[in-house]
Amino acid sequence: MQSVDSHLFLIVGAALFSIGLAVVLLKRHAIVVLMGIELMLNAVNINLVAFSQYDPDRIQGQMLALFVMVVAAAESAVALAIVLQVYRHFRTAQLDELNELRQ
Amino acid sequence: MDEWGYLRPETPTFFGMLQSLLAVCLLLLPFVGFLTVSLASRRLAGPLAVGLTALGLIGSIGLAVSLPEQPITLQADWATLSGISFGIGFRVDGLAGLMLVIVHGVALLVQVYSLSYLLDEPRLSRYFAYLQLFIGAMLGIVLAGNLLVMYAFWELVGLASYLLIGFYADRPAASQAAKKAFLMNRVGDMGMLIGIFLTYYYYDTLDLAQLNHTDLYAVAPTAVGLCLFMGCVGKSAQFPLLTWLPDAMEGPTPVSALLHAATMVAAGVFLLARIQPLLSPDARAVIVLIGTITTFWGGYSALFQTDIKKVLAFSTVSQLGLMVAAMGMGNVGGALFHLLTHAFFKAGLFLSAGSVIHAVHTQDMRQMGGLRRALPVTFVAYTVCAAALAGVPLFSGFLSKEAILGGAFAWAETAGISLAAGVPVLLLLSSGLTALYMARQWRLIFLGQYQHEATPLSGVHEADGLMRVPVVILALLSVAFWFSVNPFSAHGSWVFGILPLPAEAELPWLPPVSVLLVLLGGWFGVRLREPNPTRLYVQLSVQYGFLDRAYQWYIITPAIKAATLLNRADQRLVDGAVNGAGIGGVVLAHLVHAVDRFGVDGLVNGAAWLAGRLGRLTRSVQNGRVQSYITVAVVGLLIVLWWIL
Structure with a gap:
């Protein structure tokens, strides 16, 4: 199997992570922020898989990526439930309007 | 010296002890009287006081009659200050015995008289208590054995006289007079x-017995004698403190009778008798001079007075001058003899004058007159006493005056001062003056027409027996017979058995001349018409040589001015300094306040303000926005990563 230069993976991963971070920081809707988080997690997964080729067993990174996916799914389920509750409570899901913590 | 408080007679016989005990009891009696009488009721006070003094009179006669040759002395330590011991001492000798009898006798008669005279007085018990205090103080002077004790009682006499002169405290004049008497006495007492102090400085003792050993010292310093004499000037009303x-x-x-006869003014003369050895020739010359001036001054001042009592007061001044002059000449016997006779006739005169005032309710002699029929007993007594004072033969004053004048001429011969011859002549003239003013007073009161309108003559009558008896007794005691069987000379009488005989010049012309002067003075006094009271020589007499006015001008006004000046200086300088310090303090306080406010408070407030700002700053971070938290977390993470890598 022809191996691809690992730094390309890293560039894609970094770009993906940066986009995810930007989404998390800049977007105001809670669900979009969650989508940014998913992007960042997947950027991490790309890195994990990319580095996995240097593993003699070539399995540890992939296993960890799978694990991250499971966790991300769980996290999405919980977070979406919270967002739903928040929306019900505040009648909005815009993060900048949710400043209840300040009080 | 003995133990504390133990009085030891130096003649330790039983009889001597008894006499010492008697002397101490005599001294304590009036002070006990002072306490008990002041607590007694109004009715009881008078008889109680009279009884006590009568007891004292009996005791003092007993003591005086039985006196031994040697004086009885009692000594005890009183206080020891830095190794110097001051004793308390008493001394009873012939002199003291004589004075004891005079003081008690006159005091007894005066108190009997007061029983009736002050019958309506509401504060009677206080009056008699003060009298007891007065008597006790005088007895203390008489019995004092050293100068310190004498000084203590001397001041007590001043206090008692202050209380009694100002007894009618509701009259402003009386309280003024009391104050004046007290203050003028203070001037003398200071001297x-x-x-x-000087006596102690020179001789290391204040004991009279030791000071009387004249052979111990050559000549006493003049200052000692003069300073001690100042006390006499104050108490015995000598020039210039006579006002x-x-x-x-x-x-x-x-x-007045008591004060003039026995208790107060006599103290000064008695003091001079006690300190004879301390008087240097120069001091004696000054004393003679002062005495002579006082004699003449007092005599002239008595001449035109219109107040019945003031004539008598100035005659006392004049007679005291005579005694002091005699003391200055060293004629102790003559002076004390005159003190003795003077005590009786002057007390008699004052009590008679009291009877007159009691009867006519005025003291102005110009309104009296023709009282000889209305007051026959007083008239006779007054005449006898006035004759004694004027020095008419057969009366006591003649004897004692002759003793003084004879001594004065003898002194002038030996004095060796060129002006000394003038002194006895002046004294002789003054005794003529005495006859003049007494005759004038006698005429104004008892002869002529009665002129007082407020009290009709029909209402004027003799006082009761309590007032008459003392007057009569005193008048009887003014007769020469009691003092000397020979009415023209006191030589060889019992008086000079006690007192030292004066050195008299053999002057056969002296008695006739003095009798002539007295008769002349008396004749003028009766015949003279009253001069216009506005004339200068009358005013000079009435205002006693303008002495009071001179004091007002030269002493009192400048003193008040100086006091005002000092007061102002006080207000400006001292108060100014104090106020300045106060203002400075306030300014400083403001300054400190400002520092406090801006410095200390500023620090505290600044800290609080800073904390607040910081809090606001940190709170602004906690804005509740999830995304800004995340931003911060990411930035922080990046910084940490950058730091680590």
Whole structure:
């Protein structure tokens, strides 16, 4: 199997992570922020898989990526439930309007 | 010296002890009287006081009759200050015995008289208590054995006289007079105190017995004698401190009698008798001079007075001058003899004057007159006493005056001072003057027409027996017979058995001349018409040589001015300094306040302000926005990563 230069993976991963971070920081809707988080997690997964080729067993990174996916799914389920509750409570899901913590 | 408080007679026989005990009891009696009488009721006070004094009179006669040759002395330590011991001492000798009898006798008669004279007085018990205090103080002077004790009682006499002169405290004049008497006495007493200090400085003792050993010292310093004499000047109303005595007439009349006869003014003369060895020739010359001036001054001042008591007051001043002059000449016997006779006739005169005042309710002699029929007993007594005072033969005053004048001429011969011959002549003239003013007074009161309108002549009558008996007794005692069987000379009489005989010049012309002067003075006094009271020579007499006015101008006004000046200086300088310090303090306080406010408070407030700002700053971070938290977390993470890598 022809191996691809690992730094390309890293560039894609970094770009993906940066986009995810930007989404998390800049977007105001809670669900979009969650989508940014998913992007960042997947950027991490790309890195994990990319580095996995240097593993003699070539399995540890992939296993960890799978694990991250499971966790991300769980996290999405919980977070979406919270967002739903928040929306019900505040009648909005815009993060900048949710400043209840300040009080 | 003995133990504390143990009085030891130096003649330790049983009889001597008994006499010492008697002397101490005599001294304590009036002080006990002072306490008990002041607590007694109004009715009981008088008889109680009279009884006590009568007891004292009996005791003092007993003591005087039985006196031994040697004086009885009692000594005890009183206080020891830095190794110097001051004793308390008493001394009873012939002199003291004589004075004891005079003081008690006159005091007894005066108190009997007061029983009736002050019958309506509401504060009677206080009056008699003061009298007891007065008597006790005088007895203390008489019995004192050293100058310190004498000074203590001397001041007590001053206090008692103050209380009695100002007894009618509701009259402003009386309280003024009391104040004046007290203050003028203080002037003299100050000199006396300095004299006592000087005595101790030179002789290391204040004990009279030791001071009387004349052979121990060559010549006493003049200052000692003069300073001690100042005490006499104050108490015995000598020139220039004589003005308190006429003002002291504001007191009740019996008090005047006591004060003039026995208790107060006699103290100065008695002091001079006690300190004879301490008087240097120069001091004696000054004393003679002062005495002579006083004699003449007092005599002239008595001449035109219109107040019945003031004439008598100035005659006392004049007679005291005579005694002091005799003391200055060293004629102790003559002076004390005159003190003795003077005590009786002057007390008699004052009590008679009291009877007259009691009857006509005025003291102005111009309104009296023709009282000889209305007051026959007083008239006779007054005449006898006035004759004794004027020095008419057959009366006591003649004897004692002759003793003084004879001594004066003898002194002038030996004195060796060129002006000395003038002194006895002046004294002789003054005794003529005495006859003049007494005759004038006698005429104004008892002869002529009665002129007082407020009290009709029909209402004027003799006082009761309690007032008449003392007057009569005193008049009887003014007769020469009691003092000397020979009515023209006191030589060889019992008086000079006790007192030292004066050195008299053999002057056969002296008695006739003095009798002539007295008769001349008396004739003028009766015949003279009253001069216009506005004439200068009358005013000079009435205002006693303008002495009070001179004091007002030269001493009192400048003193008040100086006091005002000092007061102002006080207000400006001292108060100014104090106020300045106060203002400075306030300014400083403001300054400190400002520092406090801006410095200390500023620090505290600044800290609080800073904390607040910081809090606001940190709170602004906690804005509740999830995304800004995340931003911060990411930035922080990046910084940490950058730091680590």
